[in-house]
Amino acid sequence: MPRGKCCGQRWWQGKLQGCGYRVTAGREAILDILSKSAGHLSAEDIYLKIHARDANVGLTTIYRTLDVLSDVGMVSKLDFGDGRARYELAEGPQGARHHHHLVCTACNKVIDYTDFIEEEVELLKQTEKGLEKKYDFHITGHVIQFYGLCRACSEGK
């Protein structure tokens, strides 16, 4: 019987080690925070949460870890145009369905939506196929985001 947190919490070990990365306390802490948060955290958000909770993890390590996690596909790096990158867990075992974002340009609130995703994904697939052929491109990803004003910001004039 293994010591430490028992199975179930560490579904990421395999993925990290499989890609040649070591499993460290800092990486576990960052993944834990990401998996327990609503998403769209900046590097500094994570830094603050980590220090509020317990450990000493430098901001530098947070940036480096987020790069690693993006690299192995466990985390998505997002840009909502407010000058700082944000991160969320990519679709994994237990969570995170594929979704797109609706961003309030006034208060920076971000809404995940999965509505209309089927039609969007369908069109995207076709468009990607067409673009790949016509422009001889190998497409690896896309960004779709809507910008606007949320209720509160719209009323606040």
Added chain:
Amino acid sequence: MPRGKCCGQRWWQGKLQGCGYRVTAGREAILDILSKSAGHLSAEDIYLKIHARDANVGLTTIYRTLDVLSDVGMVSKLDFGDGRARYELAEGPQGARHHHHLVCTACNKVIDYTDFIEEEVELLKQTEKGLEKKYDFHITGHVIQFYGLCRACSEGK
């Protein structure tokens, strides 16, 4: 009979003055460069082109002017994820149909495409309508971009 460059070159005067902005040499130079370039220029690109051509326009003025031009809707500010904003003339009298972008993540080449735009725009319209209703949002804009590897970068392994 007016002095200076004669009519035809200055379709932007009206728009600027109509919005309460003054027409200055720097603004003309920037617009001229934008209208004669392939597009997707960074502030520094413009700065270098302006100095290669003739005049003394500070980088600060270029940033400020691009803000003004975005404000009046003459220029679109683009973000391809390479850490610097890029700009292109928005659809105006003579040029620039509505298009989306295909970006090579290796060499940063950007392709404008108008194919599939009709279907995309149609779907976007519907999606926006649905999102506005469901999330009580007033949508003002969207971003659609595809990322991948161009032929050259794909072959170069």
Added chain:
DNA sequence: TTGTTAATGAAAGCCATTTTCATTAAGGAG
């Protein structure tokens, strides 16, 4: 021509992210 005020440029500042480099520790070999 003149006065008001927006526009400008040089220099300093800002701030998210990256780099440097000396120190620590993950994890395979034995």
Added chain:
DNA sequence: CTCCTTAATGAAAATGGCTTTCATTAACAA
């Protein structure tokens, strides 16, 4: 378990796109 190689880490400094400040210039209305 102990050693050893080398990836990982953190503090501090650097980077770089962009913004702010402030004294000077020039658009343009009167």
